[in-house]
Amino acid sequence: MTGRPVLTIRGLDVDYGTGTHAVHALRSVDLTLHRGEVLGLAGESGSGKSTLAYAVTRLLSPPGVITGGDVHYHPPGQDPVDLLALSARELRAFRWQELSIVFQGAMNSLNPVHTVHSQLTDVLQAHRPQSRAAERTARAEELLTLVGISKDRLSAYPHQLSGGMRQRVMIAMALALEPEIVIMDEPTTALDVVMQRQILRKLVSLREELGFSVVFITHDISLLIEFSDRIAIMYGGRIVEEAASADIYRDPRHPYSDGLLHSFPALHGPRRELTGIPGSPPHLTAMPAGCAFHPRCGKAFAPCASHVPVLAGPPGEPDRTVACWLHRTPPAA
Template sequence: MTGTRQPVLSVRELNVDYGTGDGAVHALRDIDLTLHRGEVLGLAGESGSGKSTLAYAVTRLLAPPGVITGGDVLYHPREGAPLDILALTPAELRAFRWQELSIVFQGAMNSLNPVHTVRSQLTDVLKAHRPGMTRPERDTKAAELLALVGISADRLAAYPHQLSGGMRQRVMIAMALALDPEVVIMDEPTTALDVVMQRQILRQLVRLREELGFSVVFITHDISLLVEFSDRVAIMYGGRVVEEATAGALYRDARHPYSHGLLHSFPALHGPRRELSGIPGSPPHLTAMPSGCAFHPRCPKAFEPCAVRVPFLGHPEGEEERTVACWLHHDHDHDH
């Protein structure tokens, strides 16, 4: 791992609701996560588990009726005191986004403006945030950014429709890196691309992370991608983190039955053929969450406390590098 274990982003007890009052839906509950400097933190879970909501809450891009109802999101600069992202004014937020923290959205390859060239879209970011740059300097920087993501400078004059899906996606990644941010959040950035292109873009991203030293939160429902490209992985279900561990530890020995189900729902490329088990049932709807552990109606190992009590996210005995929210691994006779 390239991280020095210094935190760069820490989320504490984050809660998000959609709507207010009695009709409010709890989309995120008590999220605790730390992103360390220089690492790739993967975030996995089925649709509706809260992954994108978390990305939008952290970046303050949550659209109404989404409301942050509690918790802290702290950004730790290389020097100076931590910054409370949730307390930034609109002007401070504008300066902070893209410069310290940037985001590549889901379906990003359709986020480019169809009537502007690649050059004008890359240089607009620089014009807004680096007013001291001259036009030739902006053009040079735009060409450098494209080179970073493996696109030749002659494509600067192209319009988005003249680029393939993979190229447009890489232009969006170049844009996210334009101001040398410390943190890049990628929300399912490769979903619409074929598998070969996905891996190509992610390899490029990992190489850039090593070159430029930024940290990545990589959100996807494809856990096989996360295991391959992340340093640590957090698994979400029903608006909570249910397990967090290093990618290797999670792959070798997932402790939460949901993590285990996710890992066993895609075929192994090597070794003996095994039956795919998958996960029975469907994810819960946020308006009708089960009591106790949200996963218990689908869990093959559910037992007496699971339907009644929400398990806490804690370390299983002897495992300081892993946290899991499951009564199989905690003493359920005691309250936490």
């Protein structure tokens, strides 16, 4: 991807708790989101995907704490903004205006005792207090139409909408102030496959129309292969591979990426055996030494058990990175 960066994350560390009992949830995460792209973030439950999203947006709940690293937003034609240095007031103005998030579970994210109209216009009133009520209503109608919902549903309560419609209301709310970045944290997990595809196609068309950038978080790598430009694979709180989605699909370099790809059936082409990944992800309080994946990896060899591989580009491939000793010379024993 050659576009300019809109969000850069460097060396991000997140712990839950402090002192000797702290759980290291993110470890030296580096990631770049380019302007106008869809960046997929995949991995099993517990790999650190949602923690990364909440750290970037400064929404970590106690005892979560950012212990190191930098997160910078790059507005067009302006100096980078250090998100970790923003005050509470600056952060409140920044969220939804420049960066918004669609949370897991629309039914739990929408207030059940307020109408769709009330919840959409509240966002507009909070960030644009000078706007008039009629203008906010017109914008709410426009937003619903944008995501394929009739504007007469503005008066509905969340329980009167289907799961797919509630999720689209959440997307509309995230786009209300035309942010540069939208983070989507497993927004289609509770929906059936048909509705997942409908919402993702709508998201892609909106991205092309409005030009925002997307971080799409899911455990379902098959969704990312179809809808994202690049994919970053997380395991044990680290990025273990990052590449264009087509490259990940055709030729995954990390054994964990390959295991994820062989955990779902192909919809086209010849049949292939589903091999999956043996074992379970490591508990963050008892991470194995060396490469965190080596106890489950069929290609592990001696250095994997003692040395943590660095995320770097394989020789001759500048557009992808992988953290695996199979693709670089391991350190001497």
